[in-house]
Amino acid sequence: MIRERTLNGLVLVLLLAVPLWAMFNDQPFTITLATRAVIFALAAVGLNIALGLGGLVSLGHAAFFGIGGYAMGILAHHAQTYTPVMELPFLIEGTKSMPVIWLVAMVTSGIAAFLIGILSLRTAGVYFIMITLAFGQMFYFFSISWAAYGGEDGLLIYVRNDFPGLNTLVPINFFAICFTILCLVLLLNGLLARSPFGLALNAARQAPQRVQTVGLDPQRLKLVAFVISGVITGLAGALFADLNRFVSPTMFSWQMSGEIMIFIILGGNARLCGPVVGAVVFVMLEHFLGGLSEYWHIYLGALLLLVVFFARGGLVGLIAGREVAHD
Amino acid sequence: MTEPILATHSLQKSFGALMATDDISIDLYPGEIHAVIGPNGAGKSTLIAQICGGLKPDAGRVELLGKDVTLTNTLTRAKAGIGRTFQISALAMEDTVLQNVLLGAVGDIGSPWRFLRPVLNDGSLRSKAADALKRVGLQDHAATRTSDLSHGQRRQLEVAVALTLKPKAFVMDEPMAGLGAEGSKTLTGFLDGLREEAPILLVEHDMDAVFALADRISVLVYGKIIETGTVDQIKSSKAVREAYLGGDA
Known part of the structure; x- marks a missing residue:
């Protein structure tokens, strides 16, 4: 068996090598596919903090993915139409600057995660799943009815947003941006899991009574994890919208929430690179099997069954074995 | 006279018509092990929950180091110095x-x-x-x-x-539960040495361990303390024999 740390390194090197190969062989679509996988991975790394570390089975993470997407869509739409987002009580202009859009996406999805978390964390188990799902669907139907931003048809952004010093229209440049963010977030996730916060959160998932009796509040720990998780998934949403130059209510759909969760289950719950492996496998299946049949989800379902029955630690667990308790 | 580290005063808690704890006053002094024994359903768990902050009493109060902590929650009491162990180990098993x-x-x-x-x-x-x-x-x-x-x-x-x-005081809920004779003996020796660290309120069913460890024993039956005393006093108490230990004990 390979050590998990080695496997993580290999996964990231491969994920970087494929688009580099594609760039030298003039295969821009492969770079776009790799970028899609990286962004999905980022969204799932976000969920993995709530689900893997905190044990919070959120079926509403598409809410944050969509909020990030719409943050990008709305700001870029106003920038391209030269209209302000709002004039009263103060003027807010649109923008094409990626860093500003990311900041707005992270803050808005963080606020949403805080509010959803405060209410949802009053419940547990299946009720938590249902409440998060309900919040996701509320955002979904709200976006459908939001005619000012395209309603059901969504919003088209003509040109990809700007990043200082880089031409983001070049596929490899946009991939580099997304890949760098993914690596930074993975680093953050790794540090978080080993920090006092990660230790307490992990214990709150396993033995909340114990956490209380050492004077720590398990609910507060879970809420903070849920917010961090929402912020990261929101950032992924903004990048996804920029990749497609399009946002639509689909980003809020419960299928999207399900897919983010599938990335984690496929790759390995609570494993650092589990979501990355899951997202890559998903995008590959979507591309290769989707080309053969529009019913490719049947094969995805079969793979998911195999993983759930025979590889509880996901594909990462299958290759790297049982997780070594923090070494 | 030394002040108790932990004390309850006339604690009452009922669930509908059932009086789970009825006028319970119990105290714990430095260096001692005070055992609480009683048959199943006597109200031991309800008492512990009220002492540790998991349940609010209907009446009465809980004091830690002379300070009224009745209205505080588990978190605050843990910070104030109640070190609790559970009947079923509450630990992060994967860690x-x-x-x-x-x-x-x-x-x-x-x-x-x-x-x-x-x-x-x-x-x-x-x-x-x-x-x-x-x-x-x-x-x-x-x-x-x-x-x-x-x-x-x-x-x-x-x-x-x-x-x-x-911790200023330990509250232990059946630490011997599930242990074999050897394990129980080892843990008894361990707890005996621990009393110098902080006094222990010990809720326990294992009578050998209780008699070996306790400085005082309180006997809880149907939510009431029917007797408090030393091991010998409890062993020779007629009321306790009738209510709990059985006539021949």
Whole structure:
């Protein structure tokens, strides 16, 4: 068996090598596919903090993915139409600057995660799943009815947003941006899991009574994890919208929430690179099997069954074995 | 006269028509082990929940170091110095022994809001954890996964976690439950030495352990304390024999 740390390194090197190969062989679509996988991975790394570390089975993470997407869509739409987002009580202009859009996406999805978390964390188990799902669907139907931003048809952004010093229209440049963010977030996730916060959160998932009796509040720990998780998934949403130059209510759909969760289950719950492996496998299946049949989800379902029955630690667990308790 | 570390005064709690604890006054002095015994359904768990903050009493009060803590929750009481162990071990089973004790050390500093520095790189937390493990004799098991520990070792680990918080009083809910004769004997010896660290309110069914350890015993029957006294007084109490130990005990 390979050590998990080695496997993580290999996964990231491969994920970087494929688009580099594609760039030298003039295969821009492969770079776009790799970028899609990286962004999905980022969204799932976000969920993995709530689900893997905190044990919070959120079926509403598409809410944050969509909020990030719409943050990008709305700001870029106003920038391209030269209209302000709002004039009263103060003027807010649109923008094409990626860093500003990311900041707005992270803050808005963080606020949403805080509010959803405060209410949802009053419940547990299946009720938590249902409440998060309900919040996701509320955002979904709200976006459908939001005619000012395209309603059901969504919003088209003509040109990809700007990043200082880089031409983001070049596929490899946009991939580099997304890949760098993914690596930074993975680093953050790794540090978080080993920090006092990660230790307490992990214990709150396993033995909340114990956490209380050492004077720590398990609910507060879970809420903070849920917010961090929402912020990261929101950032992924903004990048996804920029990749497609399009946002639509689909980003809020419960299928999207399900897919983010599938990335984690496929790759390995609570494993650092589990979501990355899951997202890559998903995008590959979507591309290769989707080309053969529009019913490719049947094969995805079969793979998911195999993983759930025979590889509880996901594909990462299958290759790297049982997780070594923090070494 | 020495003040009690922990005391309840006329605690009452009912669930509908059932009076689970009825006018219970109990105290715990420095260096002593005060055992609470009683048959199933006597109200022991309800009493512990009220002492530790999991349940609010209908009437009466709980004092820790002379301070009224009746209206505070579990978190506040844990911070104030109640070190609790559970009947069914409440530990992070997937984590190592060291990580479980580190959780106590993090609780002791009162803030888990450190996000980027690995907990294992924090010398002060590690030394607190190592010290607690050494005191319970689990220093050689620091890297063992908690689920791989024996039942008795898990009990010791629970105490180690509580020790990191420098408790003023231990409240232990059936620590001998599930232990064999040998395990029970070992843990009895361990708890005997622990009383110097902090007094222990011990809820226990294992009468051998109770008689070996307790300085005082309170007998709880149908939510009421029917007798409090030394081991000999309890053994010779007619009321206790009739109500709990059986006529021949």
